[in-house]
Amino acid sequence: MTSLLRLTLYIGFLTIGAVSSLMGAALPSIRTSLGINYSQSGLILSGQFLGMCLTAIIGGYLADRLGKKPLLIAGSIFLATGLLGSMASYSFTSLFIWNIIAGVGFGIYEVGINALCSDFCDSNKGNAMNRLHFFFGVGAILAPILVTASSKSLLGWRACFGICAVLPLIVGIMLFRIKVNENAKEKKSYFGTAYRNLFIWLAGASIFIYVGIETSVYGWIPALWEKLSPGGLIPPTLVTTFFWVSLTIARLFTGKIADYMGFGRYLTASGIAGVAAAFILLISPSDIAVLICIILLGFILAGIFPTVMASATSHFPEQSGMVTAFISVFSALGGVLIPTQIGYFADIFTVEVIPQIIFAASALMLAFIFTGWHIVKVPSARK
Numbered sequence: 001m002t003s004l005l006r007l008t009l010y011i012g013f014l015t016i017g018a019v020s021s022l023m024g025a026a027l028p029s030i031r032t033s034l035g036i037n038y039s040q041s042g043l044i045l046s047g048q049f050l051g052m053c054l055t056a057i058i059g060g061y062l063a064d065r066l067g068k069k070p071l072l073i074a075g076s077i078f079l080a081t082g083l084l085g086s087m088a089s090y091s092f093t094s095l096f097i098w099n100i101i102a103g104v105g106f107g108i109y110e111v112g113i114n115a116l117c118s119d120f121c122d123s124n125k126g127n128a129m130n131r132l133h134f135f136f137g138v139g140a141i142l143a144p145i146l147v148t149a150s151s152k153s154l155l156g157w158r159a160c161f162g163i164c165a166v167l168p169l170i171v172g173i174m175l176f177r178i179k180v181n182e183n184a185k186e187k188k189s190y191f192g193t194a195y196r197n198l199f200i201w202l203a204g205a206s207i208f209i210y211v212g213i214e215t216s217v218y219g220w221i222p223a224l225w226e227k228l229s230p231g232g233l234i235p236p237t238l239v240t241t242f243f244w245v246s247l248t249i250a251r252l253f254t255g256k257i258a259d260y261m262g263f264g265r266y267l268t269a270s271g272i273a274g275v276a277a278a279f280i281l282l283i284s285p286s287d288i289a290v291l292i293c294i295i296l297l298g299f300i301l302a303g304i305f306p307t308v309m310a311s312a313t314s315h316f317p318e319q320s321g322m323v324t325a326f327i328s329v330f331s332a333l334g335g336v337l338i339p340t341q342i343g344y345f346a347d348i349f350t351v352e353v354i355p356q357i358i359f360a361a362s363a364l365m366l367a368f369i370f371t372g373w374h375i376v377k378v379p380s381a382r383k
Contacts, residue, residue, distance in 0.1 A: 002178070004174070004177070004178055005116070005120075005178050005180065007174070008171060008174045008175060008178060009113050009116060009117060009132060010132065010135045011135075011167065011170060011171055011174070012072070012109050012113045012168075012171045013109070013113055013132055013133065013135040013136045013139070014135040014136070014138050014139035014142075014167070015079070015109065015139060015164070015167040015168055015171060016079075016106050016109045016110065016136060016139065017135065017136035017137060017138060017139025017140040017141075017143075018139035018140065018142055018143040018146075018164050018167065019048065019079070019083070019102065019106060019139070019143075019164055020048070020106070020136075020139075020140060020143075020218070021139070021140035021141075021143040021144060021218050021240060021244060022143040022146075022147065022160055022161070022164060023044060023045055023048065023099070023219070024045065024144075024215075024218045024219035024220075024222060024240060025143055025144035025147040025148075025218075025222065025238075025240060026147045026157040026160060027041055027044070027045070027219070027222065027223070028222060028223070028226060028236050029147070029151065029156060029157040030044070030095070030157055033156070033157065034089075034090070034091065034092055034095065036092050037347060038223070038343045038346040038347045038351070039340075039343045039344055039347050040092050040343075041223075041343055042339050042340040042341070042342060042343020042344065042346075043092075043096060043340055043343070044092070044095060044096055044099060045215065045219045045220075045335075045339040045340075045343075046335060046336040046337070046339050046340045047095075047096050047097075047099030047100045047102075047103060048099055048100070048102055048103035048106050048335065049103060049211075049215075049331075049332045049333070049334070049335025049336040049339075050100050050103055050332070050336050051082070051099070051100040051101060051102065051103020051104040051105075051106065051107060052103045052104070052106050052107030052110060052328065052331070052332040052335065053103075053107070053329055053332030053333055053336060054100075054103075054104060054107070055075075055103075055104045055105075055106075055107030055108050055111070056107045056110070056111055056325045056326075056328035056329040056331075056332055057325070057329060058325075059071065059107060059108055059111040059112070059321075059325045059328070060111055060115070060319075060321040060322035060323070060324055060325020060326060060328075061321070061322060061325070062321075063111055063112055063115055063321030063322075063324075063325065067180070068112040068115055068116050068119075068180065068321065069175055069178070069180045071108055071111075071112050072108060072109065072112040072113070072171070072172075072175055073172050073175050073176070074108060075104075075105040075106075075107075075108025075109050075112060075168070076105065076168040076169065076171050076172030076175070077105070077168075077172065078101055078102070078104040078105030078108065079102055079104075079105025079106060079108075079109065079165075079168040080105070080165045080166075080168045080169050080172075081101060081102075081105075082098050082099065082100070082101035082102025082103070082104070082105060083098075083102050083161045083162070083164050083165035083168075084161070084162065084165045085097075085098030085101060085102075086098040086099055086102060086161045087155075087158045087159075087161035087162045087165070088158075103332075105168060107328060107332060109168075110324075110328045110331070111321065111324050111325045111328050112321075113132070114129070114132070114309055114313075114324045114328075115313070115320045115321040115324045115325075116180070117129060117132050118309070118310070118313040118314075118317070118320045118324065119317075119320050124255075124256075124259050125259075125310040125313070125314050126255045126256075126258035126259040126263065126266075126303075126306070126307055126310045126311075127255030127256050127258075127259050128255070128310070129255060129306035129307065129309055129310040130251045130252075130254050130255025130256075130258070130302075130303055130306045130307070130310075131251070131252075131255060132306065133251055133305060133306040134248055134251040134252060137244050137245075137247050137248025137251055137302075138248055140218065140244040140247075140248070141241055141244040141245055141248060143160070143164070144238055144240055144241045144244070145238070145241065146160050146163060146164075147160050148235060148238055150163075195322075195326065198372075198376050199312075199315070199372055199376050200312060200316075200323065200326060200327075202368050202369075202371055202372030202376060203308050203311065203312045203327060203372055204326060204327050204329070204330035205330060205368045205372075206267075206304070206308055206365055206368040206369050206372060207305060207308055207309075207327050207330045207331045207334065208330040208331070208333055208334040209334060209338075209361050209362075209364050209365035209368065210301065210304050210305055210308075210331075210334065210365055211305075211330075211331045211332075211334035211335050211338075212334040212335070212337070212338030212339070212361050213274070213278075213297075213301065213338075213358055213361050213362060213365065214301060214305075215334070215335050215338060215339045216338060216339060216342055216354060216357060216358055216361070217240065217243050217294055217297060217358070218240040218243060218244070219339050219342075220339065220342050220346070220351065220354050221239060221240055221243070221290065221294055221354070222236035222239055222240060223236070223346070223351045223354075224290065224351045224352065224354050224355075225239045225287065225290060227350070227351055227352070228286065228287040228290060229287040234291075239290075239291070239294070240294070242291060242294055242295050242298070243294040243295065243297060243298040244298065245298070246294075246295045246296075246297075246298030246299045246302075247298035247299070247301060247302045248298075248302075249299075250298065250299045250302030250303065251302045251303065251306070254266075254302050254303030254306075254307070255303065255306065255307075257303070258303055258307045258310070263307055263308075263310065263311040263373065264311075264373030264374060266303065266307060267304060267307055267308065267311075267369045267373055268366075268369055268370055268373065268374065270300055270301070270303060270304050270369075271304075271362075271365055271366035271369045271370070272366060273296075273300045274297065274300045274301060274304075274362045274365065274366065275359070275362045275363050275366055277293050277296040277297050277300055277362075278293070278297070278355070278358045278359040278361075278362040278363075279359055280292070280293055280296075281293035281355045281358060281359065282355045282356060282358075282359045304365075305331075308327065309324065309327060311373075312324075312327055338357075338361065341357075342354060342357055345357070
């Protein structure tokens, strides 16, 4: 992998990291500005993932057949357009639609960048994936800071969307300058080989729950914090920064740990620790407990997504695009369904129901991980 390609992939993941946490951080301001309820807020949070789901269904096939570079250039256009449209939205419907369009670009980036990273890393794939996802965390840290800094500006939260729209344009320009030599064997037809394996489905189910937990933390914890600590020292727009900082720092070394321990053992240990942290949040729903638990969850969850992706693609290297897309579909569904349901339950039971949902989701994720990596026969990696 050339230095320019590596830099482009890192900036691309920084972009979707910023976009993913931008909406959650800006949501309190958006809710006030547009006059929307919790259920509508949940739909807005899910909009990106809905667009991502639409893309991921065919994105992997297109990536392996047509090439990942042209697909990523198209993703840059969708992402920039969706962000600029969101910036100009003055109604729930408009913001929701533009968020879906941004999600299409998000999904293309998710599939294409992960697949390219997998293609060009034959060894220490866990470390390579975690390093890539480190930049996702960097973007996710910067977005809430940007929202807080922009809150006093004339455009407020809208300025953040305009600033973030510049990033995919930069990625698109850089891609035009890069020659990507994709492996010819990916052009062969292996359609369905991976999809018939139960391990891949359990990997997808694990990611479905993981993304639901992650989205619940960065999307809904600000709303919970607003209720637990109104007018406190830490504003709701910044509270999720603690989660992203811990997650991002952890990704500097979780890849090496995963490569050393083995993917299955590492994922199981992370799942158990995640249940423990969620249980603490469940029994002590105070502002201090919330802050401690989201920091712990950041460290614990850091390596799960990239390690699952590294494990799955290593077993089906000739289908890197399709496997990445398949798992990304589950990722998108987790981002669509779980935050939406949290919004529904929050309207009924208040946002204090969030710790119960996070605990239940953590336990379910552990069950999927344990079944996938310790009970089901994992396929041997193809060389």
